[in-house]
Amino acid sequence: MLGFRSLQTIQLRLIVIYVLLILIAMQLIGVYFIRTLEDSFYGNFNENVDNEAYLLADYVKDYLDANLSGSSGEEQKTYEDLTIFIRNLFATNDTEIQIIDANGIVVSASGQLQEGIVGQKNTQTEVSRALQGIRGNERTMIDADGKRKRAVAMPVQSDGKVIGAVYVVASMEGLFDTMNRIKQFLFTGTVIALGLTAILGIILANMITAPIKEITRKAAAMAVGNLNQRVNVLANDEIGQLGNAFNDMTYRLKDALSSIEEEKEKLASILSNMSDGVIATDEHGRTVVMNRMARAMLGLSDDEPADGRDVLELLGLERAEVGEAAWTDGESLGVVLHPDEGGEPLAVRATFSPIHRRDHGVSGTVVLLHDVTEQEKLEASRKEFVANVSHELRTPLTTIKSYLEALDEGALEDRALAERFIGVTRNETERMIRLVNDLLHLSRFDSRQKSLSLERVEMYELLEEVTDRFAFQARQRGMALSVDIESGVQPALVDRDAVDQVLDNLVSNAIKYSPDGGLVSLSARRLTGEPGAAARVEVTVRDQGIGIPKKDLGRIFERFYRVDKARSRNMGGTGLGLSIALEIVKAHGGTIRIDSEPGKGTAVVFTLPAAGEEREDG
Known part of the structure; x- marks a missing residue:
């Protein structure tokens, strides 16, 4: 888990990817190269050993044939001459040569143990097969000293008859030493290549990640509110395009936030100076915004907290009075508020307007509080005014009607009584005229016609x-x-x-x-x-x-x-x-x-x- 966490940076990932890429490439090339080289070396080594055995078989044929026929003379070829020839030929070579006659007896040999081998019978399988005229007799072995060697037995024929064999044992240590040196060289080259790749990877990764880190730092600064950020674009590549996009985004974001802030200030100013109270709640009816007029209507001071309080509790309403429809469809309710203890109560009309959010339903409610106290007073005054006018007119009219009926029923015959009734009727008529004139005066002032x-x-x-x-x-x-x-x-x-x-x-x-x-x-x-x-x-x-x-x-x-x-x-x-x-x-x-x-x-x-x-x- 720690190793996984350490690879969380892009820079380290790029370096690891480059190093692994080079390592895998070198390994594949090395395996292919070593395998091909080994096959080539083995092939050349085997071919050389076979050629040596073949040439020796052709060369010693005369010696074996001469000794087998028993001929003599100055040109007689002896085994001692053959031994000297073989010893001189392979003196500097770590190869052992044995010349074997048709009976399997070693007649000549090279190497330090030649004195003990000559005259002994060679019983190796490949030798036996060669004396039988079979070619391709070879074997890879490890001697007592732990050295790897290759043994080849080549038959010596004369006139189609096997007269002996050549047994060649060549050391393979030189071949393996050469292969090891090549592998060591390849390993050293791989290490150097990985080191250079790591350095180049760091440089390249830094070139890629440095602009990204700069953008990340500036984005983090923007996240905490510092919008005056700009990325230096040094190239027109993908990262440069990202920097240009970031700068453009910063400009647009500043412009958008400025517009939002301006609109927010306008909204706050409108809310603060509205003559109506405004309360905004969340979906649970808890207050989130309240303007100054709403605080005044509810009797809350400026420093008294209102956020989080239930709007129905503030309005003194029960949820049953409002009903669920008010929260989803909107509704208007009459509310009586008492902002000051002992003061005159306010008649307020509370209008509930739900806030609908796309795909989320109702996300809150706006409660508009409209003070209708003066309207209620005016309505009451109007009703009282109509009642008073009706009463003021009805009283003299009733009196006039009563006296006129009395006069009509015979009081007119009594002059003194009739004059008194007419006088009362005249007084009540003048009273109504004064009342109507006063009302006309007030009407002209109200309509600004005066x-x-x-x-x-x-x-x-x-x-x-x-x-x-x-x-x-x-x-x-x-x-x-x-x-x-x-x-x-x-x-x-x-x-x-x-x-x-x-x-x-x-x-x-x-x-x-x-x-x-x-x-x-x-x-x-x-x-x-x-x-x-x-x-x-x-x-x-x-x-x-x-x-x-x-x-x-x-x-x-x-x-x-x-x-x-x-x-x-x-x-x-x-x-x-x-x-x-x-x-x-x-x-x-x-x-x-x-x-x-x-x-x-x-x-x-x-x-x-x-x-x-x-x-x-x-």
Whole structure:
């Protein structure tokens, strides 16, 4: 296993492959070369030994034939001469020669043991076969010294008759020594070739793997986020093409990640600034993303963790309320949230939209939280408004109908009673006319059809005229009206009729809800804001009446809202006066507020633009 792990690098694999390739090639060449060389050497050796035996057989024929026939003379060939010839011929050769007569007796020999061999009978099988006239008698043997030798017996014939044999024993040690030297040379050459191959393999492998290692290092750097990587391309080969592809991939990846990051920032910005809350969950309903508005709706602080929390738990819903269809098909549910303890609850519409992933089904859900609190309030106000209008119209209409029926049934004959009934009918009719006019005023302001005719109006003149209009009504109840104008107050730039209507409503309410003998004061002062801000005029209508409870101050400007409904209706009020005053003041770009304390009186304060300030008619 360790050896296998050590071959995990391409460089080492290439080196091993090259070395093994050369080793196998050298082994195959060596085996073939040695085998061929051995066959050649063996063939040449055997041929030489056979040729020597054949030539000797031809040469010693005369000696054997002469000794066999017993001839004599000066030319007589003796065995001693033959021995000298053989000894001189093979003195430097490690070959043993035996000349054997027809009876198998050694008559001549070479070598150190020739004295002990001559005269002895040779009983070797190959010799016996040769004396029988058989050729091709040979044998390979190992002598007592452990040396390998080859023995060949060649028959000597004369006139077709075997007269003896030549027995040649040639040593093969020289042949094997030569083969061993050749093998050693081949082994040395193989080792040198493997060493050179290893060196060349290292160089070649490094040329191949160095660019790959560089690409690997840069790819690892990219994996940890460092995208500023570029490979140096030195050639246009396959590795160079790989480097070009890597550089192109790096450029495209940087561009793609930059686009993704930009889109992510856009999405994060959109989510953060959405007026609706967004919650993204995984397939198990656990929160993974939540924007700032959703945190505000759920009452979670910025540092409070939300990831991993169940979205139904955050919304205060049970899974049975939502149902499985919401997670797969989408659904909208109404939810009431309490972001602050003791605070006003929020009416929220939660819309579940599943996220479908190709080949994976539903991989998550996006929950959109839309705050419908104001819509619910507007809907409730609309319903209340319709109910109030219906009630305000139904009451005088019912009264008018009742008195008309009474007149029709005979009350018309009683003049005094008829006049009283007609007077009540007239009052109720005027009340309905005032109500309809007030509604028309509000409708024009709501639809922005009401235009203001602005003019310069002195505040003292404006307030004095209001007190004059209500002087008779105030004297009847023993009340006093006062006007206080701060010195230096600029004229106001207003629609006089509209502001007169505001003051009439406010002064009328002050007189209605103040005890007899009380004081209603009107004042105006110059209101300056920060440097460079437009100068304004602040008008205050203050009474010493019954005041307004604190719980009703937040709704006092709502249409048809009355603190004491029965008393207000009996006094002829429509419940729209303050609403109209608010719309007129807002149309002038001003503000209006009420400061009141039960039993101590009420002060209505509103602001108007001072003359000299440009503004568009609204």
